[in-house]
Amino acid sequence: MLMYGYFNGSILPVEQIAFGVTDLGLLRGFGLFDYFRTYNGRPFQWDWYWERFANSAAKMHLPVPINKEEAYRVVMELVTKSRQPDIAVRFVMTGGYSPDSISVVNPNLLIMAEEIHPTPPSQYEEGIKVILDEYVREMAEVKSTDYKRVILLAQAIRSARASDVLYQKKGEISELSRSNFFIFKGDRLITPNRHILHGITRRTVMHLAQNDFTVEEGRVMLSDLYDADEAFTTSSTKKVLPIVQVGDLTIGDGKPGKRTQFLLDQFNELIGNW
């Protein structure tokens, strides 16, 4: 499928876009990104995604070379050109081309359309297993490009027949590699609020949940998993995905929980009407 991207002012087929070898994202890992999808041809939660992207950029001291309205027009042009009902959109901004491989001059900004890789239905039906890792992301609140850790854990995840990794540090749970974490204890919905990237789907789900549950942001310890009734993870591609096993520990009765299913249904209703 032919996808398009915007790179420093021009829209081109993605295959024709490339970063030169002095880019600081490439040479020094100095980059940030964001990622969202469209529903019914419109970007989901655009205001929140843009706000987060702009915040990440500010925390990395990079000026965004495009304003919100221009960025929206680019996204809509990518939607039109893709000839798909819906696409994923990735923003990638790096420190740009550097004369000495360390100094920032002008950032490089890429906005590209991507095919959506939907989560397999079986994962919603059965729930997923995650492994544990003692780790906390550097600058977790910034959506930097630093995902070395999960790529290094790929083999460990496969060996455990798991789908992802749940990070904890000294027993305090933060997040999965690319998604947020929630537990239910009865009708209390609890989610970590530090050392995390504040997900847009997390925020959406917290809004949806507040009518029916007590929503709490705070510390979630490994020990909280023992009496959790349900657990799930949220992201733009996973939506609300049940977690039924963490390492060797089975959550609740080992099946996706009914409250999790209720939130997934609410979420699906929201995006159906987006």
Next chain:
Amino acid sequence: MLMYGYFNGSILPVEQIAFGVTDLGLLRGFGLFDYFRTYNGRPFQWDWYWERFANSAAKMHLPVPINKEEAYRVVMELVTKSRQPDIAVRFVMTGGYSPDSISVVNPNLLIMAEEIHPTPPSQYEEGIKVILDEYVREMAEVKSTDYKRVILLAQAIRSARASDVLYQKKGEISELSRSNFFIFKGDRLITPNRHILHGITRRTVMHLAQNDFTVEEGRVMLSDLYDADEAFTTSSTKKVLPIVQVGDLTIGDGKPGKRTQFLLDQFNELIGNW
């Protein structure tokens, strides 16, 4: 100046080399590198640099798609094509192009010639100032591309009229942003041995120093700076560069020390005969 690079099997002018947008170095910060220079047209400490590059790759679970002899031939061809007496050479290897922006398939390997940016002579004559930062690099022993921290500190370094940053964690000194750290207490030469990248210039200088000084690898605490007579940093471009101020603290008498100068002379003699 026209420089050349080798990218996945081909040698081209550097301007014609580019990374596609699904590269994991770019999207996920999943990359490693190495960097050395030639003296008299021959790569300095080639065996040690190759060994370190191969070790970094192994620790990032990436197979090196070229063997040592082939890599040496590439380096020598870049030397010839550059028509310079001496060049710097940068190896960059990333997780390669990914079908789903997270899975590694085949790494991308770039080997490129760069102009040498020599350290200004005034820095050798006057010594440099560094600021302190509480930080330890993730996977410090691997030469990954993760240098976000020092790029974020660029403004702080400039404001302090300093040249670089010295990392410490809970009072234990590790390294500068891109170079190693040494102190002299009398004729004892001491350098940190953990949470560091094991520099090739560091290793070379430790060899050179052992005839005239007691060389110790071990913990160096901030408190050790108070009675240090001299301090310096080592790297392939800095060689042996005196440090005369760390934050607000003046080292020794605030001038480059005579033992540091002795080691710089020894190093210059070694490279003169390389």
